[in-house]
Amino acid sequence: MKQILAAVLGIAALTAALMVLGPFYVIDEGEQAVIVQMGRIIKIVTDAGLHLRAPFIDEVVRYPKRIMAWDGEQKSMPTREKQYIWVDITARWRISDPRKFYESISTIDAAYSKLGEIIDSEVRTVVAENYLRETVRNSNLILERPATPESLGIGDSMDAAQIPTLIQSGAARDPIQKGRRQLAEEILSRSRRMVPEYGIELIDVVARQIRYSDELTQSVYARMIKERNQIAQAFRSEGEGRKAEWLGRMDNERRSILSAAYEKAESIRGAADAEATRIYADAYSRDRGFFEFWRAMESYQAALPKFDKTLSTSMDYFKYLYSPR
Numbered sequence: 001m002k003q004i005l006a007a008v009l010g011i012a013a014l015t016a017a018l019m020v021l022g023p024f025y026v027i028d029e030g031e032q033a034v035i036v037q038m039g040r041i042i043k044i045v046t047d048a049g050l051h052l053r054a055p056f057i058d059e060v061v062r063y064p065k066r067i068m069a070w071d072g073e074q075k076s077m078p079t080r081e082k083q084y085i086w087v088d089i090t091a092r093w094r095i096s097d098p099r100k101f102y103e104s105i106s107t108i109d110a111a112y113s114k115l116g117e118i119i120d121s122e123v124r125t126v127v128a129e130n131y132l133r134e135t136v137r138n139s140n141l142i143l144e145r146p147a148t149p150e151s152l153g154i155g156d157s158m159d160a161a162q163i164p165t166l167i168q169s170g171a172a173r174d175p176i177q178k179g180r181r182q183l184a185e186e187i188l189s190r191s192r193r194m195v196p197e198y199g200i201e202l203i204d205v206v207a208r209q210i211r212y213s214d215e216l217t218q219s220v221y222a223r224m225i226k227e228r229n230q231i232a233q234a235f236r237s238e239g240e241g242r243k244a245e246w247l248g249r250m251d252n253e254r255r256s257i258l259s260a261a262y263e264k265a266e267s268i269r270g271a272a273d274a275e276a277t278r279i280y281a282d283a284y285s286r287d288r289g290f291f292e293f294w295r296a297m298e299s300y301q302a303a304l305p306k307f308d309k310t311l312s313t314s315m316d317y318f319k320y321l322y323s324p325r
Contacts, residue, residue, distance in 0.1 A: 023052050025060050032095070034061040034102045044098050061102060067094045067203060068108075070115045076213060077124050079132045087135075088209040089123055089187075091115065093195075093202050100199030114198060119205060122190040126183055131174075135210055138179045180207060 027033055027048050035043035036059040045051055046065070053060065074088040093115060095101050105111050127135060178186075188205040195202050284291045296319075 023055050024050055025053055026050055030064060030066045032063050032065045032098050034098050036061055041099055041102060063095050063098055063101065067092050070112060072116060072120060077127045079127055079135065080130055081132060083132045084213040085135060086211045086213060087123060087127060087207065089119060089205060090208045091119055091202060091205045093200055095199055096201035097199035100197065104198045111200065118194045119191050122187050126187050130178065130183060133174055134176050134178050134183060135180055137176050138181050
């Protein structure tokens, strides 16, 4: 009885072992596998589904078939002019040849480490071969686009024709030869030459972030302040010139208006004096005595209120006041 029980337990254990390490295995969608027998690769499986293997002998090493992301650490790197910047790179990759991958790297963690070595090395080389402006700009659009009040952040108080030549020239900025996007393509091209031997396909490399170091940030801020001060000074000079121009024009117009008004006033005054002389002459010719009497009355009305005292009235001037007639 005991022997039967032992045989049953043995059969059950063998069945369980066969179920766990049996001849069947499943490859899911998005997976691929390397079948290794006694340390030797005998088969590469890329199709999803149920497959057969030799139990206890064949080892199934699974790898993802999907595209994976590699994220590098942010690192400080010198540019061609020895300016240090922080560069953060990310990349996408996949296993293109499972056989080579298993033979050279074996594990996904080792692949991430190898990608880090290759990409970081190429990034450092490309950054060191190019100027700072190449890493932060993609084109020369900022130099080719004409300066406008909106682009300079000064509102619409002046039109484009009034912007000083100093600002329009853009001489303070150097043109780029490659640009940030082309540098990323160069890093990708260099890195791609290194990874095929590991069974890896590198799909793209992207600069996720490039920022200045603390020392360079202060230098950039100082340059921005200097450029803005130059723009402000240019507009001040332009404003002072236009102010002088308008003041001169206003003074000329004021002189012209005053001259025309004086000429017109003198003309009117001359015409009035001539008309008054004519009227006086006509009145004198009609009745000389009355004319003299009327002029004397006008003179008395204007002069007598100003006299403090009169010492004599026998003069001819008072003949119409004290004459018996």
